Amino acid sequence: MTSNSPLLRKKSIINEILDHHEFYNGKGNPNGKKGEEISLFGRILHIAHEYDDLVGGYNYTTGLLPSEAIRFVCENKDEVLDNNILGIFLHRTTYFKPNKTIRLPNGITGKIIGFDNYVKYPYLPIVQLKNGNIINSINNTFYSVDPKSKIKKA
CATH class of the missing domain: 1.10.3210.10 (Hypothetical protein af1432)
Structure with a gap:
């Protein structure tokens, strides 16, 4: 050919x-x-x-x-x-850009709000879920938002 x-x-x-x-x-x-x-x-x-x-x-x-x-x-x-x-x-690529909605490996969707270390881990964003909870992918830390809008480690 x-x-x-x-x-x-x-x-x-x-x-x-x-x-x-x-x-x-x-x-x-x-x-x-x-x-x-x-x-x-x-x-x-x-x-x-x-x-x-x-x-x-x-x-x-x-x-x-x-x-x-x-x-x-x-x-x-x-x-x-x-x-x-x-x-x-x-x-x-259009993946992992701030404000982009993505689906996490567990099937939950959320919006990218930033990165802890984009240079080393561009594939591990900080994601805010629809309910306001935040997941930091770099260390698998889950943050829940209390009624007073303070973020606490869950």
Whole structure:
């Protein structure tokens, strides 16, 4: 199929496609390239491919929620992904932005009101539920709001 495409016959395009199987730590395939040895396009494509597999469920029995896929990618980034490109990907996605309503893993929905540490944990927001209660995902702390609007640790 690729041999019939003039664009894909170009060596650089084929190498960049192959590069998306390389791991940033050098333990990937097919050539064991490491870090900046992997083409920029290959590093970008690797992140997109990983995310797409997780959401689409291609290598898993069922697809994950986009928020769960982002968490999985972030938790496994040091092994295989370029952290700088992943940071741009996370910034450009529409997930985990302040004021966005999300569904938590337990099925409850709430609105993102901030982050404890966005740089290190961009997938762990602080979420306010409809009843006013607040969940800080970074340390699984649940705060309930009393009638006087004071927040207390539950």
